[in-house]
Amino acid sequence: MSRIIDLGKYIEIGINALEENFSFLWRAIDDGISWTVDNLSELLLSIPFVVFLLIVVLLAYYAKAGKMMFKKEGLKKGGGLVAFVVIGLFLIYAMGYWEDAMCTTTLVLVAAFIALVLGIPIGILAAKNRTADIIIRPILDFMQTMPAFVYLIPAIFFFSVGDTPGVVATVIFSLPPAVRLTSLGIRSVPNDVVEAGRAFGATEKQILYKIELPLAMPTILTGVNQVILLALSMVVIASMVGARGLGSVVYQGIQQNDIAKGFESGLGIVILAIILDRITQSFANKKG
Amino acid sequence: MTTMKSDEDKVVKLRVEDLTLIFGKRKKEALEMLEKGASKAEILQKTKCTVGISKANFEVYEGEVFVVMGLSGSGKSTLIRCLNRLNEPTAGKVFFKDEDITRKGNRELLNIRRFEMSMVFQTFGLLPHKTILENAAFGLELRGEPKEEREKKALAALETVGLKGYEEHYPSAMSGGMQQRVGLARALANDTEVLLMDEAFSALDPLIKSDMQDKLLQIQEKVQKTIVFITHDLDEAIKLGDRIMIMKDGIIEQIGSAEEILTHPASEYVEAFVEKVDRKTIITAESLMFPKPSLLRVKKDGPMRAIRKMQTEGVKFLPVVEDERRTFLGYVWLNDVLELAEKKEMSLEKALKTEVPSVYSDYTVEEMLPLISGNNYPLAVVDKQGGRLLGLVTQTSLIIEATRYGDEEVKQLIKKANKTNRL
Ligand SMILES: Nc1ncnc2c1ncn2[C@@H]1O[C@H](COP(=O)(O)OP(=O)(O)O)[C@@H](O)[C@H]1O
Ligand SMILES: [Mg+2]
Numbered sequence: 182m183s184r185i186i187d188l189g190k191y192i193e194i195g196i197n198a199l200e201e202n203f204s205f206l207w208r209a210i211d212d213g214i215s216w217t218v219d220n221l222s223e224l225l226l227s228i229p230f231v232v233f234l235l236i237v238v239l240l241a242y243y244a245k246a247g248k249m250m251f252k253k254e255g256l257k258k259g260g261g262l263v264a265f266v267v268i269g270l271f272l273i274y275a276m277g278y279w280e281d282a283m284c285t286t287t288l289v290l291v292a293a294f295i296a297l298v299l300g301i302p303i304g305i306l307a308a309k310n311r312t313a314d315i316i317i318r319p320i321l322d323f324m325q326t327m328p329a330f331v332y333l334i335p336a337i338f339f340f341s342v343g344d345t346p347g348v349v350a351t352v353i354f355s356l357p358p359a360v361r362l363t364s365l366g367i368r369s370v371p372n373d374v375v376e377a378g379r380a381f382g383a384t385e386k387q388i389l390y391k392i393e394l395p396l397a398m399p400t401i402l403t404g405v406n407q408v409i410l411l412a413l414s415m416v417v418i419a420s421m422v423g424a425r426g427l428g429s430v431v432y433q434g435i436q437q438n439d440i441a442k443g444f445e446s447g448l449g450i451v452i453l454a455i456i457l458d459r460i461t462q463s464f465a466n467k468k469g
Numbered sequence: 470m471t472t473m474k475s476d477e478d479k480v481v482k483l484r485v486e487d488l489t490l491i492f493g494k495r496k497k498e499a500l501e502m503l504e505k506g507a508s509k510a511e512i513l514q515k516t517k518c519t520v521g522i523s524k525a526n527f528e529v530y531e532g533e534v535f536v537v538m539g540l541s542g543s544g545k546s547t548l549i550r551c552l553n554r555l556n557e558p559t560a561g562k563v564f565f566k567d568e569d570i571t572r573k574g575n576r577e578l579l580n581i582r583r584f585e586m587s588m589v590f591q592t593f594g595l596l597p598h599k600t601i602l603e604n605a606a607f608g609l610e611l612r613g614e615p616k617e618e619r620e621k622k623a624l625a626a627l628e629t630v631g632l633k634g635y636e637e638h639y640p641s642a643m644s645g646g647m648q649q650r651v652g653l654a655r656a657l658a659n660d661t662e663v664l665l666m667d668e669a670f671s672a673l674d675p676l677i678k679s680d681m682q683d684k685l686l687q688i689q690e691k692v693q694k695t696i697v698f699i700t701h702d703l704d705e706a707i708k709l710g711d712r713i714m715i716m717k718d719g720i721i722e723q724i725g726s727a728e729e730i731l732t733h734p735a736s737e738y739v740e741a742f743v744e745k746v747d748r749k750t751i752i753t754a755e756s757l758m759f760p761k762p763s764l765l766r767v768k769k770d771g772p773m774r775a776i777r778k779m780q781t782e783g784v785k786f787l788p789v790v791e792d793e794r795r796t797f798l799g800y801v802w803l804n805d806v807l808e809l810a811e812k813k814e815m816s817l818e819k820a821l822k823t824e825v826p827s828v829y830s831d832y833t834v835e836e837m838l839p840l841i842s843g844n845n846y847p848l849a850v851v852d853k854q855g856g857r858l859l860g861l862v863t864q865t866s867l868i869i870e871a872t873r874y875g876d877e878e879v880k881q882l883i884k885k886a887n888k889t890n891r892l
Contacts, residue, residue, distance in 0.1 A: 377594030380555060381608040381659070382583030391611070395598045 196335055207339045214291065214345045222287040226280060234270050241266050241456065244463035262459050269452035278427060278449045285426030285453060288344065288419065289412045292351035296408050299352070300359025301401065305389070307360060308367035321357045329354050329418050337422045347415075347424025355411035362404030366397030402465030409461055413454045427453070480531040481564075482663060482695040483552060488525040488561035490547055490719075493518030496559050509718050521547035523719040524561070531662075534689060534696045536710030538703065538742075544719035545699045549665050552697065553586045554578055565663070583612045587656035591668035593648045595640040595655075601627065602636035604651050608659040619658075626658035627651075629688060646677035653685070657692070664696045671700065682708055703746055715739050732756050752870055754837060754850045755830035758860030765801065766792045767817055772810040775817060779803050786846055789821055790858050797851045797858040799823035827851045830859060834870050841867060 200207070225233070241262045246255030273282045307314040332353045336346035370393050378392045394401075416428030423429075427446045434443025491499045491512075499518035502511065509520045522544045529535040537545050550556040552563060554570060563570045570581065587608060595604050602620060603610075605627050609619035627633060630650040640648050649669060656664055670678045682705060689696065700706050706713050707727040715722040715730065715738075723735035731751055734740040765775050765787050779787055786802045798821060805820035826840045827849040837848055847861040 371592075371594075373590055373592040373594040374596060376555065377588070377590055378607075378611070380553060380582060380588040380590075380665075381611050381655075382579045382581075383611045384579065387611055392596065396596075398598075 196338060200339055210349075211340050211343075211345045214348050215343065217291055218287055218344045218348065221291065222284050225283040225287060230270075230274050230279060234267065237270065237456065238263050238266050241460055244460045244467075247467055262456075262463075265459075266456055269456060273449045273452060276445050276449070278430065278446060281425070281427045281430055281446065282449055282453060285413075285416050285428060285450065288348060288351065288416065288424055288426055288428075289409060289453075289457070292348045292355060292412045292415075293405070293409045295348070295352045296356045296412065297359050297405060300356050300404070300408070301363045304360040304363025304401075304404075305367060307364040314364070317360065321360055324353060325357045329415060330421075333418065333422050342423035344424050346422040347419030347428075350422065351412050351415040351419050354415050355408045358407035358411065359404050362407070363397065363401050366400030366404075367393050369400070370396040399465055402461070406458060406461040406465055409457050410454060413450065413457065416450060479533075481528045482531045482566065483529040483697070484562075484564040485525050485527050485551075486562040486564070488522055488548070488551060488563060489559050490521040490544075490551060490556055491518050491559045492521055500560060520719050521556070522551070522558075525719075525721050527714055527721060527724055529695060529697060530711075531695050532693045533711040534698055534709050536706040536713045537697065537699045537716060538701065538706045538713055539716035540701060543716045545701075545716060546667055547719070548716070549667050549697055549699055552663075552665060553582050553588065583608070583659070585661050586663040586665055587659045587661045589649070589652045589656050589664065589666040589669040591671050593640070593645075593652045593672075595648055595651055597640055599639075600636060601632065601638050601640065601643070601651050604640065605654040605658050608655055612659075622660070623654065623658045626654040629657055629691075630654045630684065644677075646673050646681060649673060649681060650684075653681075653688075657688070662695055664694045666696060666698045668699050668701070670705065671702065678705070685709065703743065707746065707751055715742060727751050728753060728756050748870065749835040749838075750833055752834045753830060754828050754832045754848070754860075754862050757834070757866050757870060758830070758850045758862045760860040762858075762861045763787060764795075764858060765789045765817060767798055767821070768792045770817065771815050772806045772817060772820070775801060775806045776803070776810060779806070788849055788858060788861065789817060794855055795858055796856040797827055797849045799825050800846055825849070827856075828862070829853050834867060837862065837867055 228236075242255070242259040243250060245259035245262050249255035249258065273279060303317060307317045329350070332350040333346065336350040336353075340346040340349060374396065375388055375392055378388050383391065416424070416426060417431045418428070420426070420429035420432040427449045430446035431443055431450070433439070434441075434446060489500065489503065491503075493499065493516065495516040495518055499512050499516045499520065502515065503520060503523060507515075509523070512518055512520055525548060537548060539545050547556055551558045552565075552570075554563075554573075558571055561571070565581065565585065570578070573581065596607065599607065602623055606619040606623035609622060614622075624633075624636065627636065630653050632647065632650050632654060635643070635647070640651065643651070649672075652669070656666075670681050673681060685696075686709065698709055700709075710727060712724060712726055713730055714724045717738050723730055723739050725733075728751055730739060731743050731746060731748060734743060763778060763782055763784075765778065767789050769792055770778075775787065779785065784803075786800045789798045789801055790796060791798060800822050801817055801820045802822070805822075806817065809817070809820050825844075825846065828837055828840065828851070830850050830853075832850075840848060841864045844864070847863045848867075849861055850859045851857060852859055
């Protein structure tokens with residue numbers, strides 16, 4: 182069949198133009214992300230395993246038990262997760278994937294952080310401005326339905342191979358829930374509370390910071406949880422463009438048909454996912 | 470600052486002039502139609518615009534409770550929200566202490582909301598993530614007052630509304646009545662001159678509602694704020710309002726005291742509205758009495774003059790007052806005065822019957838009814854300060870007023886009254 186419109190061609194031209202004209206920007210982003218990833222992963226690895234384990238255990242326990250930390254009920258609530266953290270992290274360590282796991286954690290944290298820094302303000306804008314909402318909505322739908330692999334193409338084009346295109350593709354993939362849930366959270370703040378603020382002379386800024394964001398916080402934290410999980414689900418795909426960590430080990434396992442390697446590193450990702458999910462979820466629930 | 474004065478020498482705190490608010494896109498068109506006298510329905514049909522308020526004019530005096538009443542959808546909320554410009558008026562002016570609020574810039578408007586008017590809402594509008602104390606202090610927080618200071622004021626306000634000891638609770642743990650007390654405390658903590666209350670008690674169940682009304686009156690006695698209070702409940706309006714404004718479809722039907730509205734309804738709508746009210750508890754001596762009755766001065770008017778006066782007026786008795794101050798002393802009866810005249814007495818004093826009840830002008834029919842039973846003379850209405858005679862309330866008018874609603878007890882009184890002399 183002959184083609185009437187060569188849409189892909191135009192996209193290619195557009196991306197080429199972007200690449201050439203804004204090369205300084207891509208360079209700066211690349212430098213920034215690489216620097217952050219390198220330093221953060223180095224920092225995480227400089228912490229002795231036992232100390233790291235202790236920190237995560239305390240964090241998990243606090244997330245679950247909260248104010249009841251020093252009571253018996255606290256132990257009941259947080260005990261399960263603490264046990265899981267100890268066994269899970271020790272397993273990763275013992276299997277010899279600690280370094281990869283820290284690398285993955287770094288990539289996930291950096292990507293999630295960027296996604297939130299971009300996504301939350303966009304979500305606020307979408308909640309407050311109808312026009313912005315109308316524009317943003319279909320873009321989010323597009324981002325979520327596009328297969329994740331597609332993001333790798335422009336990412337690698339702008340940044341060549343390495344951690345950066347992996348992080349960038351991950352950011353794009355995990356951004357939508359940050360926007361959507363922030364917007365949802367703010368829009369579901371009861372109108373009478375906002376009105377009360379306004380009647381007492383709140384500025385728009387005060388309404389946002391003192392009323393809307395605090396009331397939307399549980400929903401926003403659910404967004405944070407989802408962003409982190411989506412970011413983690415991208416690590417294998419991101420490794421195809423050169424991102425390091427457990428994802429690349431899985432990828433190697435696939436390529437080398439090495440079942441043991443693939444299984445072990447895959448298990449490592451699952452353990453990280455469960456720990457990150459449970460901790461962030463508990464924080465979200467507690468605010469609610 | 471020049472202070473606005475009304476005819477009765479009261480200080481006008483808020484004055485609304487030709488205020489119109491139209492919801493919808495084609496405001497200009499709708500406004501033109503309204504000018505030409507089109508109805509709300511016509512305007513809605515033609516322009517898809519809703520007329521929220523149509524050319525409202527009224528004043529609210531300093532220190533009064535001004536009640537705005539009307540059925541749901543009559544524009545009460547729209548109106549009160551124009552006073553602090555939560556709604557932007559389409560046309561007209563709102564004066565607050567001589568300054569037109571509708572022309573204020575953003576900063577000035579914020580300051581008016583922060584320092585001059587506070588608001589209480591039907592749905593409370595409390596912040597669920599803040600404690601009761603923080604909620605009560607919220608208006609002050611928005612103003613930027615330091616924590617210590619605002620919490621001190623909030624604590625005092627919570628004490629005023631009777632919520633001492635609940636500072637650390639959260640709103641979700643409290644009943645509706647208590648939550649609204651917090652709403653009231655938040656408004657009081659700001660210590661503004663004007664309080665806007667939009668159906669503040671409408672969401673509460675009857676007992677708690679009545680309790681809150683009492684509380685508000687009790688507080689008002691102390692703080693003397695200017696309160697604009699919205700309700701759709703006539704009993705509440707009568708209980709709280711110094712003056713009541715009745716609205717229908719965005720139009721003001723009548724403004725007046727509860728009694729004025731009950732005794733002289735301006736329209737059939739108002740009449741229908743007030744029909745259900747128990748008039749016995751509202752109609753007072755002031756509106757029932759006939760003022761400036763014929764009377765006798767105890768020193769100056771002797772028996773002969775008294776006899777002549779009674780004969781020309783065709784009555785069997787007359788009230789007697791003290792000469793200068795017109796203080797009510799009692800009644801003299803024709804028979805007694807005739808006896809005095811025979812004895813050539815010069816003074817009325819010996820015939821004077823002082824053991825008679827008198828009432829103040831704010832006595833209600835309900836309060837006066839027990840005082841007339843068994844008597845055959847009217848009730849004297851006297852001044853609260855000097856005891857000056859203001860007028861007389863006849864038994865017949867009292868009973869007519871009371872029997873409109875067919876009380877058994879009152880029917881008995883009619884029979885008795887028919888036997889006694891008319892004044
Ligand atoms: N934001 C709005 N947009 C359009 N119409 C409105 C809006 N708010 C109120 N109205 C209409 O204005 C009229 C008056 O409403 P409102 O002031 O809320 O009445 P009330 O408080 O007396 O029940 C009603 O017909 C209502 O439907
Ligand atoms: Mg209303």
